Amino acid sequence: xxxxxxxxxxxxxxxxxxxxxxxxxxxxxxxxxxxxxxxxxxxxxxxxxxxxxxxxxxxxxxxxxxxxxxxxxxxxxxxxxxxxxxxxxxxxxxxxxxxxxxxxxxxxxxxxxxxxxxxxxxxxxxxxxxxxxxxxxxxxxxxxxxxxxxxxxxxxxxxxxxxxxxxxxxxxxxxxxxxxxxxxxxxxxxxxxxxxxxxxxxxxxxxxxxxxxxxxxxxxxxxxxxxxxxxxxxxxxxxxxxxxxxxxxxxxxxxxxxxxxxxxxxxxxxxxxxxxxxxxxxxxxxxxxxxxxxxxxxxxxxxxxxxxxxxxxxxxxxxxxxxxxxxxxxxxxxxxxxxxxxxxxxxxxxxxxxxxxxxxxxxxxxxxxxxxxxxxxxxxxxxxxxxxxxxxxxxxxxxxxxxxxxxxxxxxxxxxxxxxxxxxxxxxxxxxxxxxxxxxxxxxxxxxxxxxxxxxxxxxxxxxxxxxxxxxxxxxxxxxxxxxxxxxxxxxxxxxxxxxxxxx
Numbered sequence: 001x002x003x004x005x006x007x008x009x010x011x012x013x014x015x016x017x018x019x020x021x022x023x024x025x026x027x028x029x030x031x032x033x034x035x036x037x038x039x040x041x042x043x044x045x046x047x048x049x050x051x052x053x054x055x056x057x058x059x060x061x062x063x064x065x066x067x068x069x070x071x072x073x074x075x076x077x078x079x080x081x082x083x084x085x086x087x088x089x090x091x092x093x094x095x096x097x098x099x100x101x102x103x104x105x106x107x108x109x110x111x112x113x114x115x116x117x118x119x120x121x122x123x124x125x126x127x128x129x130x131x132x133x134x135x136x137x138x139x140x141x142x143x144x145x146x147x148x149x150x151x152x153x154x155x156x157x158x159x160x161x162x163x164x165x166x167x168x169x170x171x172x173x174x175x176x177x178x179x180x181x182x183x184x185x186x187x188x189x190x191x192x193x194x195x196x197x198x199x200x201x202x203x204x205x206x207x208x209x210x211x212x213x214x215x216x217x218x219x220x221x222x223x224x225x226x227x228x229x230x231x232x233x234x235x236x237x238x239x240x241x242x243x244x245x246x247x248x249x250x251x252x253x254x255x256x257x258x259x260x261x262x263x264x265x266x267x268x269x270x271x272x273x274x275x276x277x278x279x280x281x282x283x284x285x286x287x288x289x290x291x292x293x294x295x296x297x298x299x300x301x302x303x304x305x306x307x308x309x310x311x312x313x314x315x316x317x318x319x320x321x322x323x324x325x326x327x328x329x330x331x332x333x334x335x336x337x338x339x340x341x342x343x344x345x346x347x348x349x350x351x352x353x354x355x356x357x358x359x360x361x362x363x364x365x366x367x368x369x370x371x372x373x374x375x376x377x378x379x380x381x382x383x384x385x386x387x388x389x390x391x392x393x394x395x396x397x398x399x400x401x402x403x404x405x406x407x408x409x410x411x412x413x414x415x416x417x418x419x420x421x422x423x424x425x426x427x428x429x430x431x432x433x434x435x436x437x438x439x440x441x442x443x444x445x446x447x448x449x450x451x452x453x454x455x456x457x458x459x460x461x462x463x464x465x466x467x468x469x470x471x472x473x474x475x476x477x478x479x480x481x482x483x484x485x486x487x488x489x490x491x492x493x494x495x496x497x498x499x500x501x502x503x504x
Contacts (some may be wrong), residue, residue, distance in 0.1 A: 026310070072261075090170045141331070161307075169299075184261060185262070186463045192258065298388055301384040307377075314370070315366045316367055323353055330346060392469060395468055413448055420437075
C-alpha cells in the first residue's frame with residue numbers, strides 16, 4: 001500500500017528542517033585546561049587514614065565521634081535558612097530548563113471574540129457615522145491558531161544547553177552552601193567546646209588562687225609575710241575572675257551563631273557546657289586531579305563556563321534568518337446561532353522567513369558580550385581551581401605544624417605544673433617570695449590555655465581541609481533530575497581549551 005501523495009509532500013518538506021535543526025551555530029564546548037600539580041607539596045609524609053581510602057563519603061563530621069555535633073548537623077541539614085535559599089534557587093534553575101525546552105514545541109492558542117461596530121457612510125462628500133441600532137453589526141469569531149519556529153540554527157538547542165549547565169551550576173552551588181554550612185557549624189561547635197575547656201581550667205585555677213590567697217592571709221596574720229603578698233594574691237584572683245567572665249561573652253555569641261545555623265531563635269536554643277574532647281581524625285588526601293571532581297565550587301564554576309559557551313551560540317544564531325510556521329482556522333459569523341456552520345469557516349497556513357538586514361551593530365555587540373562573558377568565566381574557573389589547591393596546601397601545612405606545636409606545648413604544660421608545685425613548696429618554706437608563685441601559676445594557666453587553643457586550631461584546620469577536599473560531595477549532572485548533561489563529562493580534564501579566538 002503506497003502512502004498518499006500529500007503525506008509524501010509533507011515528509012519531503014519536513015525532512016530538510018529536521019536535518020537543519022540537528023545543526024547548531026556557535027562553538028561546541030571544550031573544557032578549559034587548568035594547570036595542576038602532580039601532588040600536593042605539603043602532603044609529603046602525610047599520615048593517611050587506615051584503612052586507606054581516597055575519598056571522604058557521606059557524613060564526614062561523624063569522624064569526630066561527637067553525638068551532639070552529629071545531632072546539630074542533622075538539624076541544620078533540614079532547618080538552615082541559607083540552605084533553603086540555595087534549594088529554592090536550584091528549583092528556579094530547573095524550571096528555567098523546562099522553560100527553555102518548551103521552545104522545541106509549537107505554541108497553540110484559542111480565541112473567542114465578540115465585537116459590535118458601525119460603519120461610516122459618504123453622502124455629498126461628507127462622512128457620517130451610522131449610529132442607529134439597525135446599522136450596527138455584531139461579529140462573532142471562534143479561532144484556533146498554532147505557530148512553530150523550527151530550531152534550524154540551533155538557537156533553542158544552545159539555550160537549553162545554557163540553562164542546563166546553569167542548573168548544574170546551581171546544583172553545585174546548593175552543595176557548596178551545604179558544605180560551607182556544615183564546616184561553619186563544626187568550627188563554631190569546636191570553638192565553643194574550647195571555651196568550655198578554658199572555663200573549666202579557669203574554674204580550677206580560681207579554686208587554686210583562692211587557696212593561695214587564704215594561705216597568704218594566714219601567713220600575714222601570723223606576721224610571716226608582708227601585706228604586699230596579700231594584695232598580690234587578691235589581684236591575681238580578680239584578674240582570673242575577669243578572664244573567666246569574659247569567656248561568657250564569647251561563648252554566648254558562638255551559641256547564638258550555632259542557633260542561627262540550625263534554624264532556631266537564640267532565645268530557645270542552648271548547649272550545655274562540656275570540655276573539648278574530640279580528636280583530630282586522619283584525613284585521606286588524594287591526588288590534586290581528584291580535587292576538581294569533588295569540590296562543588298569548582299564544579300559550579302566549570303558549569304558556568306559551559307553555559308557561557310552556549311550563550312555564544314545563541315548570540316550567533318541571530319545572524320541567520322528565522323523560519324516560522326503558522327496556522328489559523330475557525331469560524332466567523334454575525335450571529336451566534338449559526339457560528340459553527342461550514343460556510344462560516346476560515347483558515348490560513350503558511351511559512352514565514354525573517355532576517356534582520358541592518359541593526360546598527362547590535363548583534364555584533366551581543367556576540368562580543370557573550371565571548372567576553374565566556375572569557376570571564378574561564379578565568380573564574382581557573383582561579384577557583386588554583387584557590388582550591390591553595391586551601392588544601394594551607395590546611396595540610398597547618399595540620400602538620402600544629403601537630404608539632406601540640407607535642408611541644410604538652411611538654412610545656414607538664415613543666416609548668418612542676419614549676420607551680422616547686423614554687424608553692426618554696427614559698428611555704430619561706431625560701432622565695434609570693435611573686436615567684438604568681439609567676440609560676442600564671443605561666444601554667446597560659447600554657448594550658450595555649451594547649452586547648454592549639455587543639456581547637458587543629459580541629460578547625462581538619463574541618464577546613466575536609467571542606468577544601470570537597471567533603472562527602474560528588475560530581476552532579478548525570479543524577480541531577482530534570483537536567484540534561486552536555487556531550488562532555490562535567491569535569492574531565494583531558495580536553496584542550498576552547499579559547500576566545502576560536503569563538504570568533
